[in-house]
Amino acid sequence: MKWFYIRWGGVLIIAAIIGVLGIQRYYRDVTAISPDRLLHDQPTQTVRVLGRVEAGSIVKEGEGGPVAFQLSGQGATVSVRYLGEASENLRDLKTLVMVGKWNPTTHIFEAEKTSLMPNYGFVTAAYLISLLPMGIFLFNMERKVALLYILIKEEKVYQPEEPLENR
Amino acid sequence: MHFFNVIRWIAWKDLLSELRSRENISSMFFFALIVILIFSFSFSLDPKTSKELMPGIIWIAFGFTGIIGLGKSFLAEVHNDCMEYFQIVPAPKGAIYLGKFVGNALFMLIVEIILFPMFILFFNLDVLEKIPMILLIFVAATIGLSALGTLFSALTVQIRAREVMFPILLLPLAVPIFIGAVEATRGVFSGDPLPLYLDWIKLLIVFDAIFMVVSFWVFEFILDY
């Protein structure tokens, strides 16, 4: 029984480490900030900005060249210069995430990539709802097997109180 | 004993005991009547909606009636310790199944044929010239229901929670019968041309054939234990 709990403790620790790594990665790479936070914090590293493309603000500088537009959210608006390859997601009134760097001298957000609005709530729910019960289900079954082994070892073989021929 | 003789005698025995006691058919009949009344109260049917809902109501009533009748199909045999005698019948065990099945299907059909004029009366259905088609649907769906129902009745008759388990096992598997019967009946009632709902009748017949064969084969294992 001791080894059973040690094994499952190991599994639990691995799961916890993976969970912590996942949460860290979420905050580093996936979570997006709003334009007002961008203007307020003025970060130097690559960030993801979530906002809505202002209607009629898209200006294309030549075929396949950079695209300039206004991205707004939380009551603030930033000018964005998109240098990446042309994307169909870049439309008026579309909510999307721009990945890039803030240029503090020109006050323009220089984006290299677009991605859709992250919708992680449903994904997280689905994975938690399926993986957690799976672990509990497996744990219960294995625990029962281990307990049954012990019970069977300790149980004496059933003997009728009297031999049949004496009855 | 000859195979068909076994079928005939078992079906005849069931019919005879039913003719003498009349408890099965009368309980099925009154149950269906109550179901119809409850439905007409709870939907407050006017002629327009009744045409939409009618096929569903008919088949819910018939389905539950069938469950009442089919569930009791092997009860008398257990009470009178006849299951052991079934085991030693010198004929394929499937013959016993077929005999029981014929008896059950006949009960259900009799109840349905008595009830159907009441549906016509209560809900002002205008279907008199389509009766042969309706009868065909009734027969096809009833064969399917009693093919599965006889098998599950034998499965559940010896367990404690018989009344609960029988519908729980039967109804999910009977979904194609209900869909097919309701759709075909709706087609007939709304006066569609035959090709529109012929496929549903075909589905019912295929279902009947498959489950007659499967039940015939597995029934042997039920009686062995």
Add this chain to the structure above:
Amino acid sequence: MVVSRLIAKLQRYEGWFGVAAGLLIMVGLYMGLVTSSPDYYQGEVVRIMYIHVPAAQSAMFAYTVLFGGSLWYLWKRDPVVDNVSHAAAGIGIFFTLIALITGSIWAKPTWNTWWTWDPRLISFAIMLLILVGYLMLRTFLEDKEKEATYAAILAIVGFIDLPIIHFSVEWWRTLHQPLSISTRGVAIARDMLIPLLLMSIGFYLLFAYMLMVRTQMLYLQHLLEAKRGRMLSKVHL
């Protein structure tokens, strides 16, 4: 008793199945959640696919194992095979539930509804009902041999019925409301296919591992009952 010897032999490598399943699922999860690209139309929500599809496949595989085990039991009366079928039914319920719940969560953001009368959904729900009925039937029967036989019969009849149910519901759906929601699988890109494949294999292995553990559990339960003298039927020793 060919099958019980095979099962005993496989049981010795039980731990390897578990480890392999765990590794494959971990790699598959990493690739599916991190390195694969989001879907063009559905965005990040498509990542639910990496758990929904394998769970559904495992559920169907569980029912197939249940069907095969039931046929084999009726033929050879091998009590270990009956334990395998019993275990497969329990695990099948679990995977069916996971598939239904994750499918429901996936349907909400993509189709804006928790539930739709889609043939596949209904077939899965009915499969769940049949499996629950199967386990209920087993709990209500006292005699072990009778329990195994009756349950096997129910499993066989249900397995034959499932394609008919799927077919009739599909037909019924297309007649009534034209499918407003396309339920075809999304066009799967290459970097989605590899994690999906890994997760599928991982789930199959996980199912095999669970099946072994659960079979062991049921077998030991019967053994304990027999040792206590409550069950003197020689077959289930």
